[in-house]
Amino acid sequence: MAQRPTMHDVAAAAGVSQAVVSIVLSGSYAGRASETTAQRVRDAASQLDYRPNLQAKSLKTGVAEIIGLVGDEVATAPFSGMLIKGAQDRAWQDDHMLMTIDTGGDDALEHAAIRTMLSHRVRGVIYAAMYHREVEIPAAALTTRAVCLNAKERENRVPSVTPDEVAGGYEATKVLLDAGHTRIAMINIHDVLPAGRGRREGYERALREAGIDPDPALICGGEGIQRSGFKASRHLMSLDSPPTAIFCGNDRSALGAYQALAELGLRIPEDVSIVGFDDQDLLRDFFHPPLTTVRLPFAEMGDRAAALVLDSDAPAEVHLIHCPVIHRQSVAPPKGR
């Protein structure tokens, strides 16, 4: 399943706010949006194949069974909404309701949340993390069907659903190799986390496959924030033999790289090519030119986790979800080619 378009996507495509999309698509926009605007919204929705939600088979009558989702900070992390949306769409399609409890990362509250869910006889529990990491699932959750989402269960006692960070890093680097680059730097995010570790592993694997030894001088550590990308890019471009392309471990670092290159008078992609990671919705408008990046497949991950709750025969293994490359305009062949 490709990542489904959201109301935000429709709003962006039509150049209006989400409120207007909602008004127009609900049909009650008379006097509140012009016919021209309404048509623009409908066109965007139809072009993107936007549907407010999938149709539940029979959920519309009667009371539904519940799948519980317990998350650490899912309510406040900006990107985790799609984890919930993916799980909820799958739950609906299979005649279940998704009920979410956010625990703020507090262990005691997490236990209370799981006990409360169990007392309500949920069909199963999705245990979701705000950022990809290893977790130990609370023992109480093991008394029902449990699945880890955006997290790997340390002892593989239950199925886990995580992004395929290694393949993502590999494909990001391949985009740059395929464009003809050979001096490709990486500005990583924390490499103690599965995301940083995996993306770097994919980067090095792609280079080696292309017959290139990863050059430690071209691999910068970072903290996954704009400033790290900025500082690392300045450093990289000051090398005697600077890279012609940079794979940034996340979009925020890429934004810092864009700023550093602009200050140095270097153009993207003519002088330096950039690939990011995450495809963060809310940063998208700030990249000129638009950033080629790798999408974290949150909706697909949520979908898979809910499906695994309902498929009690599925083995307790790690289900890696593919992170697709989103081709935009920040990659070109190196100069002189």
Next chain:
Amino acid sequence: MAQRPTMHDVAAAAGVSQAVVSIVLSGSYAGRASETTAQRVRDAASQLDYRPNLQAKSLKTGVAEIIGLVGDEVATAPFSGMLIKGAQDRAWQDDHMLMTIDTGGDDALEHAAIRTMLSHRVRGVIYAAMYHREVEIPAAALTTRAVCLNAKERENRVPSVTPDEVAGGYEATKVLLDAGHTRIAMINIHDVLPAGRGRREGYERALREAGIDPDPALICGGEGIQRSGFKASRHLMSLDSPPTAIFCGNDRSALGAYQALAELGLRIPEDVSIVGFDDQDLLRDFFHPPLTTVRLPFAEMGDRAAALVLDSDAPAEVHLIHCPVIHRQSVAPPKGR
């Protein structure tokens, strides 16, 4: 209650990612973050008085009663996380669990969600909207204690909690009047929505109180997006007698105003003062200089809604929550003063 700092705020203050804040504050950062970084995070957390969550009185033992939250697109709207967080913190403090169901705006699913919650004997239901608007609460919800959040119930059958848009618009305009401005423009968002209507009413009221007749030439309509702010600002600055200050109906419009003014070679705040509205977290870094704006008090609103569910004697009226001005650096006296 002031808006409580989030992990995002701590991360921003310490210049690290949320993941690092989480690692450091959980205490298990050995080998994963340097002691310097850890200290920076702890300092930021202590300066901001960040607490991962409020302590529940007795939630840590036993099974909790549930407050249900039914939202249209709360899981995916970028700013609605704090509505949920505010409600959940209040619920915890009063020994309840908050369970959220997102309906994607589909009426049939909304009914199924409410029926499902009722069958689980929730203590009450918070009916939450992604953006401030008028709603008609589903009849089924009236069989339990119901409260509308970020929405006004059309017939005042239940308590509603909404931002005080009028007072927010008034105070935003007062900031500019107090700095000495008299030609103050407004770039509004949709004025068919309570937000646009209310903010404009507050703007006009503040001007009239200062003895200034609102000048229709200085009031621009807009769609609450960057482009509207950009176009309206260009238009305003091309007037024979341009404004010396602009109140933007939301931060996204203000971002467009910043760009237009930069292109025209005008400095903020030396040449033109700007005030925004919303205080959107994710846009904050893109304002140079930092934007003086009005904060939508989502956490307080969620807190109040949960409190109203538990206080069954509270009358079915609209509870307006104050939107505080956040003073930053985009306002100065007009030139020549």
